[in-house]
Amino acid sequence: MDESGIRARRIRSFVLRQGRFTPAQQRAFEEHWARYGIDVAGDGAPRDFAAVFGRRSPLVMEIGFGNGEQLLHSASAEPDRDFLGVEVHRPGVGRLMNALAEAGAANVRLYNHDAVEVLEREIAPGALAEVRIFFPDPWHKKRHNKRRLVQPEFLALLASRVAVGGRLHLATDWADYAGHMRDVLAAAPDWRVDVAHADPAARPPWRIETHFERRGLRLGHGVWDFVHERIRA
Numbered sequence: 001m002d003e004s005g006i007r008a009r010r011i012r013s014f015v016l017r018q019g020r021f022t023p024a025q026q027r028a029f030e031e032h033w034a035r036y037g038i039d040v041a042g043d044g045a046p047r048d049f050a051a052v053f054g055r056r057s058p059l060v061m062e063i064g065f066g067n068g069e070q071l072l073h074s075a076s077a078e079p080d081r082d083f084l085g086v087e088v089h090r091p092g093v094g095r096l097m098n099a100l101a102e103a104g105a106a107n108v109r110l111y112n113h114d115a116v117e118v119l120e121r122e123i124a125p126g127a128l129a130e131v132r133i134f135f136p137d138p139w140h141k142k143r144h145n146k147r148r149l150v151q152p153e154f155l156a157l158l159a160s161r162v163a164v165g166g167r168l169h170l171a172t173d174w175a176d177y178a179g180h181m182r183d184v185l186a187a188a189p190d191w192r193v194d195v196a197h198a199d200p201a202a203r204p205p206w207r208i209e210t211h212f213e214r215r216g217l218r219l220g221h222g223v224w225d226f227v228h229e230r231i232r233a
Contacts, residue, residue, distance in 0.1 A: 025094025032097040038109050040117060046124035052109060053082045058129035061086065063115045064136050064149070066212060068096025073208050075105040081129070083108045086115045116157065123161045130167040131158050135212040138174040150181050152188065159190030159230055166230040167194060171207065171223065173216030178224035185226055189233040197227035
């Protein structure tokens, strides 16, 4: 696909509300970034993740990992896979690095950067086995809907980076965004419903009930999981 079109039309799907950056989170960047962090390279060459992790394993990317509880769980529950976390908010990145260091996790690396730029500049075509996007900002006001991360151009970019037979897993607790996700996925030529996980009301076993999910449930929201397979269009 023509990725220059994504750059031309890009609207950032996030606002940097950093919140309180604690001393412990600051120390995490000082003490653990060299171990867990990856800075986006300026040469435009895709990253060699086999060299980064010291092995060649299925590579999973979680975009917008928040406080990192799902990614921390994934690292221990799926030790045969390597994980890339992408998050723009530094407090969450710091918190997760402290937790990863305490757990001694070796199969996670983190980007504190915009996901679109990471995908474009760091990830080779077909390099990912799976992408997970759990509870992205719903931008629930109609005038802000265009800021939603899940858009046709973004799904096309993801498809260019996920191997055929790989997986995309989206989750949301906003009914309107769930309808939007369903419509955009249905129109995406590179993705089809994973028949083993076709019921959006059923949480797949690899996704834990997160803090954000529990908050939504307390507010009376439903939760929808969309699991799709990368096909050859």
